[in-house]
Amino acid sequence: MNIVKLKLELERLPQAIRDCGHSFIEARDKAEKEKLSLSIAMSTAMLKAERPNATEKKAYAIIATQAYHKRYLKAQLEEEKTRIELQYVQDQYITVRKLASLEEKMMSSNISGN
Numbered sequence: 001m002n003i004v005k006l007k008l009e010l011e012r013l014p015q016a017i018r019d020c021g022h023s024f025i026e027a028r029d030k031a032e033k034e035k036l037s038l039s040i041a042m043s044t045a046m047l048k049a050e051r052p053n054a055t056e057k058k059a060y061a062i063i064a065t066q067a068y069h070k071r072y073l074k075a076q077l078e079e080e081k082t083r084i085e086l087q088y089v090q091d092q093y094i095t096v097r098k099l100a101s102l103e104e105k106m107m108s109s110n111i112s113g114n
Contacts, residue, residue: 031075
C-alpha cells in the first residue's frame with residue numbers, strides 16, 4: 001500500500017468507525033426496546049392466562065408472545081451484525097496505522113542508509 005492510499009484510509013476510517021458505532025448503538029437500543037416489549041407481553045399474557053398452574057400459564061404466555069420473541073431475536077441478530085461490522089472497521093484502522101508505521105520506518109531506514 002503506498003503512502004497516498006495509507007493517508008486516505010487514515011482519513012476515512014475514523015468517520016467509518018463513528019458511523020458504525022452509531023449503527024451499533026441504535027441496534028442495541030432497538031434490541032433493548034424489543035426485550036422490554038417481550039417482557040411486558042409475557043407478563044400480560046401470564047396475567048390473562050386462565051390456567052391451573054404456573055407451568056401452564058408460562059407455556060400459554062410463550063405461545064401467545066411468539067411474535068415478540070421473533071422480533072427480539074431479530075433485533076439481537078442485527079445488534080450482533082453491527083457489533084461485528086464495528087469491530088471490522090476498527091481492525092482495519094489498526095492495520096492501516098501499523099502499515100503506516102512500517103512504511104515510515106522503511107522510509108527512515110532508506111534515508112539514513114541503514
